[in-house]
């Protein structure tokens with residue numbers, strides 16, 4: 379049976395649209411699967427593209443020493459964005475396919491596609507994509523005739539791949555098929571694993587590029603499915619896998635997502651670290667410091683596949699980014715932001731935005747999955763420790779009222795391996811802040827969730843959104859020139875990462891609120907909608923009708939908008 383998808387939902391929506399809706403509820407909830415089409419003189423839809431002119435208004439701030447003011451001068455750049463509307467058949471190739479995340483992604487896509495449900499404590503549980511931004515989040519698009527807010531699925535702003543249509547493949551240094559990998563992971567319920575076994579047992583990971591010096595020795599026994607030969611031969615084999623997969627499945631595009639074990643940092647010689655030709659030469663020379671994850675990234679870029687680094691190691695070297703620029707292939711990293719760190723980037727933002735001075739954060743994780751087992755190796759822990767620790771840097775730097783130039787809160791990041799708990803990650807965190815007049819405000823959080831259930835939706839989202847941004851190009855409206863692709867480092871998707879990679883010169887943003895606003899406003903700009911301002915001036919800038927002679931207020935507070943200029 380063809381996987382369900384937007385077309386089926388649209389049919390349902392149109393049927394539902396005739397249904398009466400509660401007066402208090404916006405009628406648009408019934409149209410939730412309909413695409414948004416913007417009517418504007420600045421937006422043009424053709425059968426192939428949507429082209430949107432966008433005035434990017436910012437301000438350039440300079441101190442005026444004489445007047446002792448900070449002068450904020452409006453600075454506007456005019457762009458035209460072009461987005462191809464045709465959605466391709468998309469492959470999702472996971473490195474670490476047989477791991478907890480990789481197998482959970484696979485199970486979720488197949489279970490949703492087949493509309494499976496399974497026995498659960500509270501009754502039958504149906505497959506869903508909760509936790510996914512593209513599948514379960516909405517955006518405010520405008521208001522209806524009655525002034526009620528209209529929210530639509532984020533995925534209805536522009537055509538995107540539906541996860542049910544993803545064609546799945548990947549590599550793993552462990553030879554288990556995906557049904558057995560699901561058993562090993564112990565993430566999903568037994569009844570679902572039982573139903574999935576016949577559908578997953580023929581999914582077998584390709585042998586992986588492997589170098590035992592890059593991961594903990596406790597992982598070595600697992601590696602029974604590795605490529606032979608030096609790094610140059612491994613690279614050619616990886617590229618061959620991608621070419622064969624795209625050919626066999628008639629794929630126009632595939633996204634490669636690293637969800638393999640966290641590696642140690644690689645330390646290549648400066649030339650290979652910085653420049654693409656030197657990196658390729660180092661690979662051919664079988665240099666010991668070329669990491670397996672960098673081999674996958676290079677293979678992906680050379681095969682025009684966007685590459686996502688879901689782990690904290692330095693896979694996306696400047697030389698890899700240079701190669702991505704040369705081949706116009708998007709890359710995204712590092713280290714999925716899925717649990718404690720994501721909450722930290724919300725909570726600290728909230729505390730600082732409310733003027734509390736965060737002084738101490740003690741954040742503690744314990745869990746018992748294989749990833750945590752690997753991280754008991756203190757060398758492998760270093761990249762993860764760094765990505766979990768730096769997540770508040772932009773927030774602290776943004777408030778010079780509360781913090782001096784080099785002042786930082788105390789910040790402890792502790793993790794503990796507790797085998798019995800398996801994939802169930804427990805986050806116990808305490809945030810202590812200085813409040814008004816010497817008071818202290820202490821927040822204590824306890825969260826528990828299966829680690830892979832938090833991360834799997836992000837793998838799906840990053841694959842879908844990386845593919846979307848390969849269809850986006852831009853040119854300066856106010857200057858001649860052809861359309862060109864966005865910078866390959868997709869910082870617009872920083873929302874998904876603990877340690878977002880950014881193009882040279884762009885500041886790193888970690889506050890989740892700002893990251894989501896950036897992504898949402900980028901999608902809005904691609905269809906010519908203005909950035910979300912939350913101003914609702916239509917209700918703030920209105921003149922109440924004068925009270926009538928009997929002293930009653932104007933007809934039930936009837937308001938009339940201020941006459942247009």
Ligand SMILES: NC(=O)c1ccc[n+]([C@@H]2O[C@H](COP(=O)([O-])OP(=O)(O)OC[C@H]3O[C@@H](n4cnc5c(N)ncnc54)[C@H](O)[C@@H]3O)[C@@H](O)[C@H]2O)c1
Nearest residue numbers: 474476477478479550551586637638639640689748749833
């Ligand atoms: N919430 C989360 O689960 C979360 C959040 C952020 C980041 N991550 C990162 O995602 C990665 C995967 O997490 P997981 O829980 O699935 O781990 P896991 O240990 O269950 O799976 C990793 C898989 O990668 C395979 N592998 C290792 N090196 C490989 C190579 N060179 N080539 C091919 N396969 C290789 C292993 O055999 C294993 O099956 C980890 O690096 C983790 O730090 C996870």
Ligand SMILES: O=P([O-])([O-])O[C@@H]1[C@@H](O)[C@H](O)[C@@H](O)[C@H](O)[C@@H]1O
Nearest residue numbers: 715716717718719743749750793
């Ligand atoms: O995302 P988060 O909860 O801050 O951090 C988590 C770590 O604490 C955990 O040790 C690791 O196994 C997960 O992959 C994840 O990275």
